[in-house]
Amino acid sequence: MKFSDLKTSGHWPTLLTAFLYFDVSFMVWTILGALGAQIGGTLGLTPEQKGLMVAVPYLSGAFIRILLGMLVDRIGAKNTGIIAQLVVIAGMTVAWLVGLHQFSHTLMLGLVLGVAGASFAVALPQAGRWYPPNMQGLVLGLAGAGNVGVVIDAILAPRLAAAYGWSSVFGFALIPLILVLLLYVFISKEAQVKVKKKTLRDYVNLLKEKDAHWFCFFYTISFGGFSGLAASLIIYFTSEFHLSPVDAGSWAAICTLVGALGRPVGGAVADRLGGIRALNVFFTIAALSLAFAAYAGSLPMCAAGFFLASGAFGMANGSVFQLLPQRFARDIGVMTGLVGCGGGLGGFMLASSLGYSKGLTGSYLAGLLGFSILCVLALVGLSLVKIRWRTTWGALAEARI
Template sequence: MDRKSFLKSGHMPSLISGFLYFDVSFMIWNLLGPLAVIIMNDYPMDAAQKANLVALPVLGGSVLRLVLGYLTDRFGPKRTGMIGMALTFIPLVWGWLAVSSLSQLYIVALMLGIAGASFAAALPLASRWYPPEYQGLAMGIAGAGNSGTVFATLFANRIAQHFGSWHVVFGIAIIPLLIVFLIFAFTAKDGPTQVAPRRLADYGRVLKQRDTWLFCLFYSVTFGGFVGMSNYLTIFFNTQYGLDPVRAADFTTLCVIAGSFFRPVGGWLADKLGGLRMLMLLYGVVAIMMACVSTLPPLALITVLLFIGMMGLGMGNGSVFQLVPLRFKHEVGIITGIVGAAGGLGGYILPKILGNLKQSVGSYTPGFLILSGIALLCIIVIFAFQGSWKRSWIGSGGKARGADAAVGS
């Protein structure tokens, strides 16, 4: 890659702003994952209830991404991002000062989905500044904001134990959100390739296309798998291996680092090797790792397996969004919201699978085997449809619109 060419091809302050917005939003979105094992001291919960608590923010983010995707196309990603951050202050203040019951905490958890919806504004902010040959890298850099999960898993429980209250964590999280809000307001700019405002009917037309649903499947596994595992692993380490809240969150952090910091690598490799080829490889890795994890081996080994599996999921995120702007060039905002919502649904379903099966059969083994099977299903789907994708993404006269790079020709 020509580094100078990449730097000149877009708007670096907007790319950095998108990353920071995504980063702080992911930190806030994932707060309840590590905190759940401390919160249960105040509100005792069974395995299914704990899974529900950490899954609700993901469900909220999934639904609200559709809303922010629509607003992004209508008002631009900068204005939409500022609205999203402003609304995110509400659940933080409530969690800090007013929550007094598990039912109230469930509402706060759902409202934390506002932060998760940042995806629908942050990625178009980056995408609309960069040409097709740099889409994978630009989207990967902006999307690496999912590294904010690392801050949640690394510091949330330590702060809670230091101050003797998990409520304080919500209050402290307001500080970085305010800083990023100001940076975003003064440095981000909407890109030169803004699309015309879309109507709700446009979403319906996109949803009628087969490829929309296939991309939703792919992203529900990569992004959904990353978010779902990030939120649930602290509970898993605490329940399965008896680790205290801080140690359980530290082991989760090791795994989350892999998924977070390898996302840009996935986007870059997808630009070079082909997004579909990369996805098939990564789904294979994830399927193998999840099958091995289902045997519930010793702590050291399972951490290595989850590290590799999360790395594959993170790299897969970059690969999926290398393909999206190529296939849906004029509907990036809409498809970002739809596919992002599907990713959120995947992140909601994963803890429910693991937690509910743990509650019903007393073991995590069936849950991890199901996750392995879903990854294998994605490989089969890509293998079945990649030929038609290659033909449809090549324009008249044989001029490729990024298709050869996408399919790895």
């Protein structure tokens, strides 16, 4: 398989606009994390409050993904994406013009920003439905690589905030939001495939499948690890190493870029080696790297640990979505919502636990080691399911398992 196959096997303009839509949405979804140190300083927030502030968008987005997943099947991915983008634009406009004056205001904005995070349930099915099974790992990895938006956040948001004030950053963010919305409206298309309309009963029924729980768990760790780090690293670096928000943003961008770009790489690796084998490697690296970062005594060594962990989590994201269409091909829309919900909950769990760890113990050590242990549990889970997966549905799959 070659990248040139993307032009002949599907509709690459839709893949491109799905990437851009997810990119700017992810940028906005994590904007409170990028501005967390500056907002926290202005409003006098505690470590626990900072952790909740950057985590609430993940919690909100986790459940809104299910709603958007159902809307995708009823009114189409494109219409759903347009509506979601308009809601996000409205929320950002209010935050820009009215401002955030207390902790509760940051939480209210976080709830709205969850709609941006839920774009995952729109962009991935819209792109994936255009391409055959043997290309799902690469295609969904490319569409999901829109999470590179968090890198843009880390680089630009603290600098714009330092120059113009952090409230103005919400206004600046409206520019790419509106431009991408226009491209999405005029370029993206719906795949002409028959889609069964999802209901809440469908989600409940799928949750009776034990494999659904395993996929949700694996993605809770992989996407939760990547997104939780992305939301927390600027606050972490300013707190632990006394960096300015701008310098902390540069270090955070370096750490998260590899995770953002790693998603399509992880999907392609899984296409070639098999998703189970790829996940074993990535979760092992993530567990060791988080523990290393937790105990590192210097900024470069700590950043190296986060760099490796972020990259491993990003590639694990792509590997999970290489496996998912093979197991749940007929229910990929529902499973995308369920698995995406798990990923959002994982991001909330890591970001909030880091805040509480710092507030209650004076250190981030417990939060980082706790998530490292979850990576080990994911490895245990893979060892429990691999033989059954490979000898049942995996034996009939059109891709390596």
